[in-house]
Amino acid sequence: MNIFQEIKERLTLQEIVRAYGIELNRNDMCICPFHAEKTPSMKIYEKGFRCYGCGESGDTIEFVRKFFNLNNTLEAAHKINEDFGLGIQTDKRPTKSEVVSAQKIVQQRIEFEQRDKQAFFVFAEYFKVLQDYSKLRPESEYEVPDKRFVEYLQNFERLDYVMNRQIELLHNPMNERIAFLDDNQEYISNIAERLLEIRHEKEVVRETPAAEQTAKNIPPEQKTENKAQTAAQVGGYKIIGNTAYKNIRDKAYLKYSSALSPQIADRLDKTGIKFSGKSTSKMTTFTINKHDLESVRAIAADEAKKFTGRNKPQIIPSQKQMTAGIKRQSQSNEMTL
Ligand SMILES: [Zn+2]
Known part of the structure; x- marks a missing residue:
């Protein structure tokens, strides 16, 4: 056991912060010492802390290091050792074999740090998402809950637990942290995948107001048909495709006008290319495997050539080109937006 672990075994961070004069409320929350605030938004755990206001987080040792503005965590550990009279022996010199293995570990550590940081960012981003979803609580028990609120209920506790574990282990030996x-x-991969999905959803949903705008601007005789179409779409879009979104590995996204998407979908089906799509009245996003990018682009280009409708659709392979496409359309006035 190293000095960091021993400190965390013998003292809780709650004890330590109280001893340093910080007041904790019943929920172990306190005024964050690392940013200016009037109501407590820092939670003190047994072996770590997290501020829900400024995002600072870390384990016991890191708290003391930051609080006293020390250069490194070893200094912080020594300070705790002295202030609390723990008497942990710290002057042990490393043996030769310890030095050799430490050198080997350097490369491993670099790789580990990268991985650990990525996991942290994935957790933190999903944490923020779930916090937003928690606000969608139904007003009465008879109301069908928003599925995002359900996602919050099903995932928050575990995420919170795992995030705390990661913080607690901050100064444990690397092998324990790698094991974590x-x-x-x-779990981390699943969250990362879910975050991609959420970003993708946002992208699709963001188009809905524009689609509604289009519906308002069209002549009355066409309006009825368009209304029915909109009603058929759940939450502003409909799902198309020959496989579930989650079944597609190495995802790539292509956007095409929804006027063209049925033909493209048909061709992909016949060619046996797996895809999943989200379709608004204006735009369809195809999710495909990266390896199929070129084939799908070729098919879409081919279908666009064949297309002879009044509103000849644009090929829009990426966000950047989408903006350019819209500019072109408004100049030539070929397509109602
Ligand atoms: Zn703070």
């Missing part, structure tokens, strides 16, 4: 990442590898 290994144990949670699948």
